[in-house]
Amino acid sequence: MDKLLKLISENANFTSAELAAMLGEPEDAVKAKIKDYEEKGVIKGYQAILNSDYFEDNFVEALIELKVAPKKETGFDEIASRCMAFDEVESVYLMAGVYDLALIVRGQTMQDIAMFVAKKLSTIEGVLSTGTHFIMQRYKDRGVNLIDFEGENDERSLIL
Numbered sequence: 001m002d003k004l005l006k007l008i009s010e011n012a013n014f015t016s017a018e019l020a021a022m023l024g025e026p027e028d029a030v031k032a033k034i035k036d037y038e039e040k041g042v043i044k045g046y047q048a049i050l051n052s053d054y055f056e057d058n059f060v061e062a063l064i065e066l067k068v069a070p071k072k073e074t075g076f077d078e079i080a081s082r083c084m085a086f087d088e089v090e091s092v093y094l095m096a097g098v099y100d101l102a103l104i105v106r107g108q109t110m111q112d113i114a115m116f117v118a119k120k121l122s123t124i125e126g127v128l129s130t131g132t133h134f135i136m137q138r139y140k141d142r143g144v145n146l147i148d149f150e151g152e153n154d155e156r157s158l159i160l
């Protein structure tokens with residue numbers, strides 16, 4: 001990954017002037033590179049990483065694993081595409097291991113997610129089985145620590 005992309009991935013809030021100063025390049029050149037990356041689809045968008053502890057709206061997230069039978073012509077792509085189309089689905093990943101696809105799904109309640117799995121995901125042709133893991137606490141997301149453990153006293157005691 002080039003230095004510009006690394007900086008943007010670490011903090012998309014940098015201005016083009018700040019990026020130019022860090023890279024030792026003219027600002028116009030940096031702006032042109034960013035525009036080129038956006039047009040080519042290298043940069044797909046910019047997002048803030050939010051700490052859900054501060055949201056007033058409650059929601060539940062789950063990691064859902066899918067074991068699927070890939071289609072001869074399209075492999076895993078067709079099923080992944082169908083999963084991506086659901087509003088509840090935040091992310092879709094092709095995996096190596098026991099399960100083939102991993103989805104991050106968001107709902108208002110655990111029941112909402114359970115019904116989503118039962119009525120929408122498990123009914124997709126080619127889905128053989130699912131495994132649902134509810135996310136209880138996010139400690140780190142995309143390289144950003146969401147919880148500060150420093151300053152907290154560890155009141156556990158060692159018993160021998």
